[in-house]
Every structure is written in structure tokens, then in C-alpha cells.
Amino acid sequence: xxxxxxxxxxxxxxxxxxxxxxxxxxxxxxxxxxxxxxxxxxxxxxxxxxxxxxxxxxxxxxxxxxxxxxxxxxxxxxxxxxxxxxxxxxxxxxxxxxxxxxxxxxxxxxxxxxxxxxxxxxxxxxxxxxxxxxxxxxxxxxxxxxxxxxxxxxxxxxxxxxxxxxxxxxxxxxxxxxxxxxxxxxxxxxxxxxxxxxxxxxxxxxxxxxxxxxxxxxxxxxxxxxxxxxxxxxxxxxxxxxxxxxxxxxxxxxxxxxxxxxxxxxxxxxxxxxxxxxxxxxxxxxxxxxxxxxxxxxxxxxxxxxxxxxxxxxxxxxxxxxxxxxxxxxxxxx
Numbered sequence: 001x002x003x004x005x006x007x008x009x010x011x012x013x014x015x016x017x018x019x020x021x022x023x024x025x026x027x028x029x030x031x032x033x034x035x036x037x038x039x040x041x042x043x044x045x046x047x048x049x050x051x052x053x054x055x056x057x058x059x060x061x062x063x064x065x066x067x068x069x070x071x072x073x074x075x076x077x078x079x080x081x082x083x084x085x086x087x088x089x090x091x092x093x094x095x096x097x098x099x100x101x102x103x104x105x106x107x108x109x110x111x112x113x114x115x116x117x118x119x120x121x122x123x124x125x126x127x128x129x130x131x132x133x134x135x136x137x138x139x140x141x142x143x144x145x146x147x148x149x150x151x152x153x154x155x156x157x158x159x160x161x162x163x164x165x166x167x168x169x170x171x172x173x174x175x176x177x178x179x180x181x182x183x184x185x186x187x188x189x190x191x192x193x194x195x196x197x198x199x200x201x202x203x204x205x206x207x208x209x210x211x212x213x214x215x216x217x218x219x220x221x222x223x224x225x226x227x228x229x230x231x232x233x234x235x236x237x238x239x240x241x242x243x244x245x246x247x248x249x250x251x252x253x254x255x256x257x258x259x260x261x262x263x264x265x266x267x268x269x270x271x272x273x274x275x276x277x278x279x280x281x282x283x284x285x286x287x288x289x290x291x292x293x294x295x296x297x298x299x300x301x302x303x304x305x306x307x308x309x310x311x312x313x314x315x316x317x318x319x320x321x322x323x324x325x326x327x328x329x330x331x332x333x334x
Contacts, residue, residue: 054276055133060327069325075128077248079270081240083121086112088243096243097204099260100224105205115208118215119238125274134158136275139175140264140282141166144333145294150281151176153331157279161199161271163263164188167295175282175294181239183267186210187225191232198233201241201266211238241266245273253318258311265315272328279329284316286333 053059061073078085088096088108097105137157139145141164154160154176162168163183168175182192183199186207192198202208206223211231213220215238218229249261249269261269264283271278285291323330 052130054128055131056135056276058326059276060272060278066325068321069327072252073272074248074252075273077242077245077273078123078126079242079245079273080124081112081242082123083116084123085242085244086116086121092244092247095247100203102204102206106209108205108208111205111208111212115212115240118212119235119240124239128276132276134275135277136161136271136279137176138264138268138271138278138280139163139166140280141293141295142282142284142286142333143290143292143294143296144284144286145171145174145282146286146333148174148281148331148333150174150331150333153279154178154281159271159275161267163267165190165293165295171294183241183263183270185263186214186223186227188263189214189228189231192234194234195237196234197237197239198231199239199241199267199270201246201263202243203260208240211240241270245270254311254314257314259309262310262312262315265310265319268319268328277329278327279331280319280323281331282333283319283330284332 053061061075065073086109093108135157136159137154139154139160139162151173155178159180160176160178161181161183162179165188166175166179166182168177168179179192179196181197181199182190183201184190185201185203200207200211202211204223206220210220210223210227214228214231215233215235221227221229246260246266249266250256250258253269254261254265268278268280268283282294319328319330322328
């Protein structure tokens with residue numbers, strides 16, 4: 001009897017310790033949503049509820065998808081150029097060269113061969129399946145990020161994708177501090193740290209020549225505007241947005257509205273093809289209807305809504321529709 005009582009006391013003591021520890025973890029994670037235990041606890045929950053398309057609780061691509069989405073979302077189009085998929089059809093090449101009317105382009109195949117002697121040429125992010133749950137935060141540059149306090153939520157994603165200038169220093173509370181991928185083109189280039197992947201959107205063959213130059217000798221200093229001759233970036237993390245994917249975004253998702261898609265919309269569809277869950281921040285106007293960047297004052301409103309080449313209203317309506325269909329989560333700011 002005495003042995004049974006001692007066993008009972010020990011059992012109760014162990015159960016009490018487990019309960020106390022669990023309560024502490026729950027309390028801590030509720031105070032700090034960016035705490036990684038909280039994140040991975042939900043990841044385990046996602047695995048349990050997975051329907052098979054991915055390991056998340058909700059996968060962007062579901063078996064019972066609606067016709068509007070399945071008509072547009074085509075996984076056979078891979079967003080990144082690689083050695084294996086560098087060949088462009090004649091139709092795609094002509095469309096791509098028309099974007100910025102390059103008059104005397106270098107031989108595309110020769111430039112691509114030189115490019116993949118400098119940067120990795122293997123296929124990336126082709127691991128979609130029931131074992132993967134990859135979350136993406138696409139962070140635009142809208143003034144609606146001001147006072148949003150989205151920083152920790154953004155930083156909790158697996159991939160954090162920013163574009164063009166996108167400063168974070170001094171804005172961490174609202175926009176976060178982590179960046180895994182930075183999307184740019186030669187005329188919007190910025191220096192990056194050694195851990196961030198540079199995603200180049202090329203509009204012409206010269207842009208591919210520019211990235212070769214910017215990572216080596218710096219001999220190109222001008223495209224249609226002056227550009228950075230050298231760029232600080234890890235060449236082993238440089239990725240090239242595929243012209244074929246570029247054309248697919250314009251035709252399938254935008255029904256050819258505008259001359260070509262904006263960087264923001266190109267980045268959104270890129271994220272949808274490499275991630276299982278996509279959260280979008282910093283798109284659209286602020287709460288007063290102003291269009292400006294989060295690091296600018298409001299008197300610069302309207303700076304990036306109408307550029308003459310993008311159909312911003314159409315792009316934003318497609319983004320809203322994706323959110324309404326629960327394909328993405330759209331955070332509209334304060």
C-alpha cells in the first residue's frame with residue numbers, strides 16, 4: 001500500500017510539472033507571436049490537418065479548386081530561369097524584347113551561357129508536395145504599412161520577399177527586419193547582404209548582361225538610365241526571373257492588361273508558385289486613399305500608381321479576388 005501511494009505521488013508530481021511547463025510555453029508564445037515554438041507548434045497542427053496537396057492546414061492549391069483559379073494557375077510554368085529551361089520560344093522572345101524595345105540585343109543563348117558560368121543554374125523550389133509547408137510573406141512598399149506593426153508577423157514566415165528599394169532599418173516594427181529574397185531590376189538595384197537571394201527581373205538581354213557585369217568587372221553603367229556598375233550580392237544566391245514566366249503572368253493572370261505587369265504583381269505570382277501559403281503586405285493605397293511608399297511623406301502620394309506601363313487598378317482587383325477566394329491573405333494596414 002505504501003509503495004502504491006509513493007507511485008501515485010510521483011505520477012501526480014510528473015503530471016503537475018508537465019502542466020506547469022505547458023502553461024508557461026503557451027503564456028510565453030501568446031505574449032510573443034514570433035517565438036519559434038509557437039510557429040512550429042502550428043506547423044505540426046498543419047501537418048495533421050493536411051489534405052494532401054501540401055503539409056499546411058490550408059494549401060493554396062486544393063483538389064476541389066474553383067474554375068477561375070485552375071484556369072490561371074499553371075504549375076508547368078516555372079518562375080526561374082535555369083540551364084534546363086533557358087530556351088525561349090520565338091513568340092516569347094519577341095514579346096520579351098518588345099517590353100523595352102531593345103534595338104540591338106546580344107545573342108540571348110550566348111549571354112545565358114555566360115550567366116550560368118557565374119551563378120548556379122540548377123532548378124530551384126521544385127519540391128512542392130504533401131511533405132512541404134512553405135510560408136511566404138510578400139512585402140510591398142505601400143504607405144499602408146506605416147503604423148501597421150506587422151513586423152513580427154512578417155518575420156515569422158519562411159520566405160520574406162521584398163522588392164526594389166524597400167528599406168527596413170528604422171521601419172522594423174511595421175515591415176520586419178528579415179529578407180530572404182529581394183526582387184529588383186537593374187534600374188532599381190540595391191546592395192544586399194550575403195544571406196539574401198537576389199531575384200533579377202530582366203526586361204531585355206542587356207539586363208542579363210548587366211548582372212554579369214555588376215558581379216564582375218562593372219563595365220555596364222547605363223541601360224536606358226544610369227545604373228549601379230557594381231552590386232554587393234552573393235553570386236551563389238542570384239536567381240533570374242524567367243521571361244517565359246513573365247509572359248505567363250501577363251497573359252494568364254492579367255489578360256494582357258497594361259504593357260507588362262508591375263514588379264509587385266510579378267513578385268506575388270512568383271511567391272504563389274514557390275510557396276504553399278502566401279501572405280501579402282504593403283499593396284494598395286493607405287487608409288486615406290493615398291498611393292505612396294512607406295518611407296515617404298504623404299505629399300508624394302500618387303508616386304507609383306500610374307506609371308503608363310502597368311494597369312494598377314486591374315492588378316489590385318486580381319489581388320483582391322485572390323484574397324476573396326482564400327488563395328492569399330491580404331493585410332491592408334492600419
